[in-house]
Amino acid sequence: MITTATSPRFGPRLLLPLIASAVLNPVNSTLIAVALVPIGQTFGAGPGHTAWLISALYLATAVGQPVVGLLVDRFGARRVLLTGALVVLSAGVAGMFPLSLDGLIGVRVVLGLGTCAGFPAAMAVLRARAEETGAGVPARVLSVLSICSQTIMVVGPTLGGALIGLAGWPAIFAVNVPLAGLALLFTLLWVPKDARSSEARPHGRIDLLGIALFSLTLLAVLLYLMHPGIGDLYLPAVAVLLGAAFVRVELRSRAPFLDLRMLARNGPLLRTYLRQSLAYLVVYAIMFGYVQWLESGRGLTEAAAGALLLPMSGVAVLAAAASGRGRGIRLRLLLTAGGLVCGSVLLIFVGHGTPIGLLIGVAALFGIAQGLTSVTNQATLYTQAPAEQMGTASGLFRTAQYLGAIAAATLIALCFGPHAGDAGLHELGIALTVVSAILLAVTVFDRGLKKPRTAREADSRHARVS
Known part of the structure; x- marks a missing residue:
């Protein structure tokens, strides 16, 4: 159940560790954007190689989220949070003394895995505390987690630039030491x-084969989405074969990594994953594609283009704060989709002659949708996922988001080609x-949104059908 009132059982002492852990991922996703050029200069590498500093974290996070979610369900959220913080802290130290660019990419992979712990845990x-109190999680608590991530996305590049100015690009990695601490x-x-x-959890055995097959399947899909082409068509074929093997193993396992039967019965949850992926495909396409056009097609400087996107991020934060209510989930999801359309x-x-005011308005419109979807889909997930599988379900939720992010990067490349001009922006708009x-x-x-269930009702339903 999601409630609208706050509760002392969900006070600062409980929220601070959750926020501190959850923001580690957006911190490492955004700060690196301003460090790519100086890192490339240090190692004599071009944009094609340094781009893996971004892709490595996305890949590791997309694959690792449901795996870490399973560990949360099996061994407990506190243990996973502590382990994740130690991994991030260690990677932050290693990033300060890299031997090569490839080594730094490896550090980013470790950071991606370590920062996976925050959201599912x-x-x-929160779900465990709600079960203890019997009163449900206040909706504002969920919105606070989202607002903190949105705020990091706003200040991340600016903070990264300040850190580099003070101590050079290794500071981008060193900042993980105090934050993870x-x-x-x-x-x-x-x-x-x-x-x-x-x-x-009743079954202590971990489905290592299922985890391996899932990870390899998703990795093949992600690698193809990042660089689709005729020469890489073997990757989808490999993904299909691995996926078929994964399904076979999971359906036969007594303690599967992913409960495919539960997912097949839970259509509303699957549609929530789909909504999250589609919404963030559009959001990330705007965040990265629109700013490229502003610089190349509109002729703005990097600083001016970044400043023009600030209203989008600011509006997203305000929309996330305003959506911290337990009711009206379907209406907010409709507003999100309508705003994106x-x-x-x-x-x-x-086009290149469009007034700046209108360009800001377009960005702000996407910001409203971004803020609404980040909280509303999260609240919907809470009511739809079984309590005993909340960690795994939350991990898959984030995987869906990163699938949208990587698909957005592919779509931008296909529409823009070598130059982000007006024609490419129009193609991107159509897509x-x-x-x-x-x-x-x-x-x-x-139909599952028309009569939303409380978490307790959802748990009862899952118990009946399992």
């Missing part, structure tokens, strides 16, 4: 201790209009 802790300390002090691992259509008519229309249709015809 936070959702599991705080997350570690807060977790030790205030996150409730876990039950013994044997009590966390309208913004995408406007892109088709934007995003189609994606947004699909999102709107999925939302309109989702």
Whole structure:
């Protein structure tokens, strides 16, 4: 159940460690953007090689989220939060003394895996506290987690530039040491201790084969999405074969990594994953594609283009704060999809002569949708996922988001080609209009949203069908 009132059981002592852990991922996703050029100069590498500093973290996070979510379900959120903080802290130290660019890319992979702990563990802790109190999680608590991530996305590049100016690009990695240290300390002090691992879930055995097949399947899909081409068509074929083997193994396992039967019965949860992926495909396409056009097609400087996107991020934060209510989930999802449709259509008519005020308005329109979707889909997930599988379900939720991010990068490359001009922006607008229309249709015809269930009702239903 999601409630609208706050509760002392969800006070600062519980939220601080969850926030400190959850923001580690957006910190490492955004600060690196301003460090690519100086890192390339240090190692004599071009943009094609340094781009892996971004892709490596996305790949590791997309693959690692559901795996770490399973560890949350099996061994407890506190243990996973502590382990994740230690991994991030160690990677932060290693990033200060890299031997090569490839070594630095490896550090980014480790950071991606370490920062996976934050979101699924936070959702599991909140769900456990809700079960203890019987009153549900205040909706504002969920919105606070989202607002903190949105704020990091806003200040990340600016903070990164300041750190590089003070201590050089290694500071981008060194900042993980105090941040992860705080997350570690807060977790030790205030996150409730876990039950013994044997009590966390009925089956103590971990499905290592299922995890391996899932990871390899997703990796093949992600690698193809990053660089699609005729010469790489073997990757989808490999993904299909590995996926078939994964399904076979999971259906035969007594303690599967992913409960495919539960997912097949839980259509609303699958549609929530689909909405999250489609919405963030559009959001990330705007965040990275629109700014490229502003610089190349509109002729703005990097600083001016970044400043023009600030209203989008600011509006997203405000929209996330305003959506911190337990009711009206379907309406907010419809507003999200409708806003993305309208913004995408406007892109088709934007050009190098468009007034700056209108360009800011277009960005702000996408910001409203970004803020609404980040909180609302998260709240929907909370009511749809079984309590005992909240960690794994939350991990898959983030994987869906990163699939959208990587698909957005591919779409940008296909539309823009070598130059981000007006024609490419219009093609991107058409493509995003189609994606947004699909999102709107999925939302309109989702019967599961018309009569939303509370978490307790959802758990009862899962118990009946399992």
